[in-house]
Amino acid sequence: MAGDNAQQVSDWNGAVGEKWAADQERTDQLIKAFGDKVVEVARAAAGESVIDIGCGCGATSLDMANAVGHAGRVVGVDVSAPMLAVARRRAVGMPHLTFVEADASQAELTGPYDVLVSRFGVMFFDDPTAAFAHMRQALAPGGRLAFVCWRTAAENPWAALPAQTARKAAGIDAPAADPHAPGPFAFGDGDRLRAILSESGFERIAIEPFEAPMQIGSSPRSAAEGAVRIGPASRVARDAPEKLPAIIDAIEAALTPHAAEDGAVSLPGQVWIVTAESPG
Numbered sequence: 001m002a003g004d005n006a007q008q009v010s011d012w013n014g015a016v017g018e019k020w021a022a023d024q025e026r027t028d029q030l031i032k033a034f035g036d037k038v039v040e041v042a043r044a045a046a047g048e049s050v051i052d053i054g055c056g057c058g059a060t061s062l063d064m065a066n067a068v069g070h071a072g073r074v075v076g077v078d079v080s081a082p083m084l085a086v087a088r089r090r091a092v093g094m095p096h097l098t099f100v101e102a103d104a105s106q107a108e109l110t111g112p113y114d115v116l117v118s119r120f121g122v123m124f125f126d127d128p129t130a131a132f133a134h135m136r137q138a139l140a141p142g143g144r145l146a147f148v149c150w151r152t153a154a155e156n157p158w159a160a161l162p163a164q165t166a167r168k169a170a171g172i173d174a175p176a177a178d179p180h181a182p183g184p185f186a187f188g189d190g191d192r193l194r195a196i197l198s199e200s201g202f203e204r205i206a207i208e209p210f211e212a213p214m215q216i217g218s219s220p221r222s223a224a225e226g227a228v229r230i231g232p233a234s235r236v237a238r239d240a241p242e243k244l245p246a247i248i249d250a251i252e253a254a255l256t257p258h259a260a261e262d263g264a265v266s267l268p269g270q271v272w273i274v275t276a277e278s279p280g
């Protein structure tokens with residue numbers, strides 16, 4: 001059925017979500033700079049209410065709960081039961097932070113909220129305009145939107161290089177995927193993203209580029225092993241399990257020229273930092 005997010009919900013509530021849950025500490029470290037930027041531009045004040053869309057293992061929800069304090073309220077929403085289990089463990093002793101397992105594009109979101117935030121959790125909707133229009137209804141008049149999403153795959157070599165290498169090693173010669181399809185790079189085109197937000201009723205839209213280094217491994221080998229667990233190369237590895245050792249070897253070789261003297265592999269992450277408001 002079109003527009004029900006079925007593929008993404010199934011992926012995130014299955015093997016993909018289980019890997020994210022298992023790798024929570026490593027992933028949080030890898031993308032911390034981008035979440036910190038979201039917290040900064042969200043400008044949450046003590047006592048405000050916040051909803052974190054696609055909250056996953058809860059890192060941004062925890063940051064926002066600390067920002068609004070016990071007089072505030074934070075709700076994390078996600079479709080992934082394994083990731084929410086991690087989030088709930090991390091929120092023990094924080095009664096003003098709760099988590100809900102639901103599809104944010106369709107569920108009743110129990111607003112109104114002062115702020116809607118997301119760290120890489122809003123690029124997975126089959127119908128993004130309808131999803132943002134629905135989520136906007138959960139904001140109070142004048143409520144703020146603040147999220148981070150990836151720019152295009154081509155602008156993010158930390159993901160594109162392992163993925164291209166994996167495809168070659170696996171002998172996969174499929175046509176290039178639709179760059180706008182639900183997935184991490186669906187909002188890479190900033191003009192399209194602006195149109196989606198505008199058509200879903202947001203105003204004062206700002207889409208700013210931001211870059212931070214991503215240390216994807218302490219060595220090319222560990223970076224390759226990480227790439228086949230999480231990210232675009234992992235999907236190639238999932239589709240060609242018998243080629244996994246060759247894929248890891250090939251990614252290690254491709255990343256070796258990018259290693260620093262101590263072996264660590266660091267590549268730039270390129271994102272959009274997005275802010276907007278619901279009409280007052």
Ligand SMILES: C[S@@+](CC[C@H](N)C(=O)[O-])C[C@H]1O[C@@H](n2cnc3c(N)ncnc32)[C@H](O)[C@@H]1O
Nearest residue numbers: 012054055056078079080103104119120121124
């Ligand atoms: C790339 S992960 C980011 C997780 C978390 N925000 C972080 O930064 O660690 C994307 C998250 O979006 C969630 N997600 C995907 N589609 C969703 C939907 N329709 N409603 C709610 N969450 C969704 C996934 O389950 C996953 O946790």
